[in-house]
Amino acid sequence: MSSKTLLPLMLILGICFADDVSNKLFPDDFMFGTATAAYQVEGAWNEDGKGENIWDNYTHAHPDLVADHTNGDVACDSYHKYKEDVALLKDLGVQHYRLSISWSRVAPTGQASLVNQPGLTYYRNLLQELRDNNIEPMVTLYHWDLPQALQDQGGWLNDSIVDRFGDYARLAFDIFGDNVQYWFTFNEPKQTCLLGYEYGAMAPGIKEPGISSYKCVHNVLRAHAKAWHIYDEEFRATQNGKLGIVIDSNWFEPGSDSEEDQTAAETKRQFVFGWFANAIFNGDYPEVMKTRIAERSAKEGFSASRLPEFTDEEIAYIKGTHDFLGVNFYTSSLVNATSEPAIDTPSWDKDGGVLEYVSPDWPSSASSWLKVTPWGIRKQLNWVSQTYGSPDIVITENGVSEDGSSLNDTIRVDYYRDYLSNLRDAIDDGVKVFGYTAWSLMDNFEWMQGYSEKFGLYSVDFTDPDRPRTPKASVEYFKKIISTRCLVDTCVES
Template identity: 45%
Template sequence: MHVLALLLLNLLVGSDGWTDTRRRTFPQNFLFGAASSAYQVEGAWNEDGKGESIWDRFSHEHPEKIADGRNGDVASDSYHLWRRDVEMLRELGVDFYRFSISWPRVLPTGFPSSINEAGFKYYDNLIDELLKYDIQPMVTLYHFDLTQELEDLGGWTNPLSVSWFEDYAKIVFKRYAEKVKFWITINQPNTICMEGYGSDLMAPGVNVKDVGAYECVKNVLLAHAKAYRLYEKEFKKEHEGNVGIGVAVNWFESLDHNNTVNKEAADRARAFEFGIYLHPIFSKEGDFPPIIRTIVDKKSQEQGFKTSRLPKLSYEEIKLLRGSADYLGMNHYTTFLVQHSEEKFESPSVEDDRNTIYTQGPEWTSGKSSWLKSAPYGLYKACVHLNLNYDYPPIIITEHGWSTDKGLGDQSRVNNIRAYLGALLLAMEDGTQVKGYTVWSLLDNVEWTAGTSERFGLYEVDFESETKERTARLSALVYKHIIESRVVEDGWSPSSLKIEITKKKDEKNNNYKGEL
């Protein structure tokens, strides 16, 4: 299958670019959506009984880590402006809205003994307003904002976090299972564990490189599986919802395809970056990827540990995890070129275990974010990889986005959306079971440590104004047209390996003022 897929790609792509100009359309049952997360948009960080989150604590104690100093205390003020947010979704014509519930807003201490009705009322109103206009809510239970009281007990490195999350999930499922048909348990364990616990880049920033990151991986995965099995047992038969997990699946490939050492480094990169989260759930055999087990076990022994720094999964845990998702929530933004590292990383650490260096193509278009470059072929290749390794899993692209500066004429975002949707159509044509696509994000928000210095929104937010005025960008108009027409662009055709498409401008677009 791998050879056939590559042959097809070679047939489509000639030395001078794409030769296939067939018009492709998204099926009528394909779902288009937009996304946000609680900490990034809600604000009201200490209103109406909300508890403190790890991001509240992190941003208050380390303001120097926020690029422009603007944290989530007020953010886009969606806690008060949710009606306008739904109005924007109606303007776009989306099928669903992906948002997250703030654990500390509804359970201020993290435990079921303290339920905050005022916090739940906010989500009651939002969900009801979405359903009123036939917009399906896609609810993420956890998007990085752990209750600080739970973090004080060890957070995701504490094995008890598995039952803490299960208790929280049960309360939310019980309240909303009748109304919500799409769930994501946990968003990006890659970021939670490697950047929050394995470094100090993200909250809680505990920087336990040796064992903490791997302990987090095990606990987060088991927490997901427990929540999935809970829904499966108590809610699925009656409400027929779908529960998945959100994983960052960017593409990682060898810098030099003729270099065996670098090809092996790319294999390691894919295993450590996303395989460690996908393999236990989507593979037939379950458990962590063998390549990671071999590397970490060997290094742990050499480093003097009595047991491996990568925790063992019991037979019962492997069984619990295997098949514990109705779909994969695939967050995809970019591609990295991988080579084996000759440098010495801090040891013991995940970086040392992986032993790779990442670069990106110098000719690729750059976003505002330093890590973000446009390479749409990577989405196609990532889909092929998932198909071959995990037997064509059902996928919803739960995040894809592009960062810019302030301004309404975001042509680079338009180009990026079109290019990646073009690659997605090719992946679907080749058998990838993609059910939907989600733009990150509906509106400008607080991009974690980047603050508001990087803008991802289809709608621009005026963070300086009292009312946090929202204004549609050019990309909102284009996305609306794509949703309505089910095509990337009338008469579009990929023009290069990167599938970059430039929109033809007309007088209306030159005079664009941001109205839908």
């Protein structure tokens, strides 16, 4: 690390360790909740007419690629234990529960004209159970589990996916919309496209760097807009709900106060968060992406930019397709300017052209990518608010992992306290944050890490066929936060 990074880094760490926990009450209408996702908890992968999805296919074909060689075939068995899960939520006292619908459970081939009634019944029952217990559902239409039949046709690289997603969204709004006030189209589309099509590190495992991830995002944004307009034109008047998207990102902190590193950090923010948010909030891709990718594409010998172009009609159609914004936040990175990457094999990383790293002094978790940086959430929320016109924001995921060796998960208690303290400060800064969602309700299938990393408030015994849930120490702390709306023993009015 260069000497120019030391002073800013010391200041950052000072913020991390010196700040007191906020003693201000959260607003009365602030929503506390927790989250899961269909493939990670439901199990019942081939029961009651459910179709195969890309994660079923990928984990069955490549068990060696999952850290513990497991899959989500049974997972937490929430398909059969949803009432027990809702009872846990009721005991926590949450105002909302974020869940996702498995596309292949309700439409096994991905075609909305071929529905699976048991799948529809499952989600009807789950949503009604939540309503009966005064818990607001927040429903994600797509949390990474594309029907395999659509993947066989090209998945997110096939332009027809836009209409297929629109049809699926219409089905969900029609069947479930009376019980849902908060909809999300996509969860973390960056992971769908970057890990699924750029790096080939997650389902569907396609590695076509610098090309397919851009095509994937292009279709995701068009599909998001399609769903938003369907809701706006056909369902909003009777259902009165809201629809947005969930975007994830680290906070990218400049490695120094130099102009070069400040610019590099902003470039990284635009290549990650702006890749999705700019078209939805401001129209089109970020200028820095358009410029850099076009320049590098030309030097690489491409006849046009590898970043697809929206038509003027598409720009107008996508812009403004938000009622609120979901933000997933876990950790931070440092960013420095660096020399321009060589012109050879194209990639998204080279297109960004910056150096990303973490401080070895930041506290670690059980996940190699997750350093504990509470100060980052305040900075991220302020940047999002200032960059995108002060939208209404809900934190749709935030949490930390441990190895499951103890129910005394002090790392999670401290994490929630310190991140929520910085979130409360962001509210004082003027950011319109109306809710917080802890990831996750319970330990579950953590994608390529299998069951080796534990993010849950509740421990799940995956060796027991009954999958019993056991509260960790963080449960009592989170319950206290929700009931008192306070992070410490005594709070003051804001």
